[in-house]
Amino acid sequence: MFKNAYLNGVMETVIKRNPAEPEFHQAVREVLESLEPVIEAHPEYEKAGLIERLVEPERVITFRVPWVDDKGNVQVNRGFRVQFNSAIGPYKGGLRFHPSVYLGIIKFLGFEQIFKNSLTGLPIGGGKGGSDFDPKGKSDNEVMKFCQSFMTELSKHIGADTDVPAGDIGVGGREIGYMYGQYKRLRNEFTGVLTGKGLTYGGSLARTEATGYGLCYFTDEMLKDAGKSFEGATVVISGSGNVAIYATEKATALGGKVVALSDSNGYIYDKNGVDLAAIKQLKEVERKRIKEYVNIHPEAEYHEGCSGIWTIPCDIALPCATQNEINKESAEILVKNGCFAVAEGANMPSTPEAVEVFQSGGVLFGPAKAANAGGVATSALEMSQNSMRYSWTFEEVDAKLHDIMVNIYRNSRDAAAEYGMAGNFVAGANIAGFKKVADAMMAHGIV
Numbered sequence: 418m419f420k421n422a423y424l425n426g427v428m429e430t431v432i433k434r435n436p437a438e439p440e441f442h443q444a445v446r447e448v449l450e451s452l453e454p455v456i457e458a459h460p461e462y463e464k465a466g467l468i469e470r471l472v473e474p475e476r477v478i479t480f481r482v483p484w485v486d487d488k489g490n491v492q493v494n495r496g497f498r499v500q501f502n503s504a505i506g507p508y509k510g511g512l513r514f515h516p517s518v519y520l521g522i523i524k525f526l527g528f529e530q531i532f533k534n535s536l537t538g539l540p541i542g543g544g545k546g547g548s549d550f551d552p553k554g555k556s557d558n559e560v561m562k563f564c565q566s567f568m569t570e571l572s573k574h575i576g577a578d579t580d581v582p583a584g585d586i587g588v589g590g591r592e593i594g595y596m597y598g599q600y601k602r603l604r605n606e607f608t609g610v611l612t613g614k615g616l617t618y619g620g621s622l623a624r625t626e627a628t629g630y631g632l633c634y635f636t637d638e639m640l641k642d643a644g645k646s647f648e649g650a651t652v653v654i655s656g657s658g659n660v661a662i663y664a665t666e667k668a669t670a671l672g673g674k675v676v677a678l679s680d681s682n683g684y685i686y687d688k689n690g691v692d693l694a695a696i697k698q699l700k701e702v703e704r705k706r707i708k709e710y711v712n713i714h715p716e717a718e719y720h721e722g723c724s725g726i727w728t729i730p731c732d733i734a735l736p737c738a739t740q741n742e743i744n745k746e747s748a749e750i751l752v753k754n755g756c757f758a759v760a761e762g763a764n765m766p767s768t769p770e771a772v773e774v775f776q777s778g779g780v781l782f783g784p785a786k787a788a789n790a791g792g793v794a795t796s797a798l799e800m801s802q803n804s805m806r807y808s809w810t811f812e813e814v815d816a817k818l819h820d821i822m823v824n825i826y827r828n829s830r831d832a833a834a835e836y837g838m839a840g841n842f843v844a845g846a847n848i849a850g851f852k853k854v855a856d857a858m859m860a861h862g863i864v
């Protein structure tokens with residue numbers, strides 16, 4: 418597998434110790450591959466058992482989440498919080514509510530979050546949580562009941578200086594509001610224990626937009642470096658949730674034409690460029706399916722199934738739905754159709770085989786840890802504002818976000834070049850993110 422025997426041993430242990438968690442193995446393997454030259458250059462890491470410690474979460478919490486649905490039936494879900502690494506700051510990372518959630522998904526996300534958070538340059542450690550609860554088709558009352566029960570247990574393990582959750586798939590402003598209300602009630606304290614809060618109770622301006630905008634700022638910088646831009650480019654974006662919507666908004670503002678969006682049932686193709694106001698109304702307000710778009714725009718097409726979206730010819734592809742949504746075959750079609758840039762808004766949306774196709778096909782490829790770090794970076798800015806009991810303007814937060822994304826791109830590019838892998842932003846992001854965490858872990862001794 419790896420040339421380095423130490424890393425081989427660590428990977429074998431990860432597989433043995435975490436059976437039946439393929440997404441976690443996938444995320445670890447990618448990082449360890451990138452770190453090979455760093456490990457070779459720093460034998461002190463092996464001596465300190467640094468990588469063995471890095472791949473083992475500091476703490477894993479699983480809990481029962483009982484609640485009563487609108488029909489009076491008792492429902493039981495499973496809750497998770499993985500506190501992966503606190504070397505450089507309090508655990509920080511989102512909560513995902515989706516029926517596919519199990520420990521392996523939360524561990525892959527928590528592991529990636531360590532390096533992503535480090536890349537932001539802000540003092541936040543890595544964590545992730547969630548539940549197999551499916552908010553789809555539930556009433557507001559049911560979502561509230563679930564969130565209150567979930568927070569009743571979670572509140573024992575988090576805190577503004579300990580662990581600060583936020584949103585992810587299935588967790589947006591509504592869910593954060595219910596969870597914040599329950600935390601405040603249980604603890605009788607008004608602190609910045611969650612981010613992505615509403616603007617009336619400590620939320621940051623531009624947090625809603627941050628992941629999608631940040632993705633486009635990163636992509637724009639990567640394109641500029643290659644003498645290209647969004648101007649006049651055809652863009653395909655998967656998903657139609659928080660990240661996809663604000664990526665569409667910024668990509669359009671930068672001169673691109675977004676022609677497709679999707680949800681877990683299918684995708685729409687609007688060759689005139691999608692009508693974002695209609696999408697926001699459908700998805701953010703009415704919580705309807707994307708296929709309803711063609712009722713408003715009959716000239717657009719709707720297709721069942723998710724992967725077909727990658728057959729639409731485009732210059733830039735921004736996967737913003739979920740993990741492993743682009744496989745080798747889809748990647749080959751994108752390359753064949755002339756796509757010159759792919760940047761990941763979702764976490765790990767490209768399979769390792771797809772990444773290989775992009776990189777060997779000369780496509781500019783921005784990996785998730787770097788490209789979608791704008792969300793958590795702005796969460797950290799929300800924490801700063803909460804600590805100061807102060808709020809910055811939208812323009813102030815947006816300007817900081819822009820600078821952070823440009824720096825992430827440049828640091829990833831430079832780290833790749835330093836280790837002889839110029840243009841490989843996967844390796845560059847992993848190495849740049851790892852360095853700060855490794856230094857802090859070395860300073861802390863064997864803990």
Ligand code: NDP
Nearest residue numbers: 585586587628656657658659660680681738739763764792
């Ligand atoms: P949302 O819940 O707002 O939207 C998710 C979107 O992806 C929906 O359109 C959803 O469709 C689709 N989707 C979810 N699961 C699947 C699936 N299994 N197959 C196909 N489509 C699916 O989530 P976000 O926009 O917040 O998150 C999207 C991605 O971005 C995730 O990978 C998340 O981890 C990542 N991310 C999010 C950040 C944030 O700040 N929110 C920050 C960084 C990364 P449907 O409605 O049908 O389920």
Ligand code: 2IT
Nearest residue numbers: 510511583585792793796
């Ligand atoms: O994957 C991610 O970075 C997020 N879902 C955002 C986490 C956060 O704490 O804002």
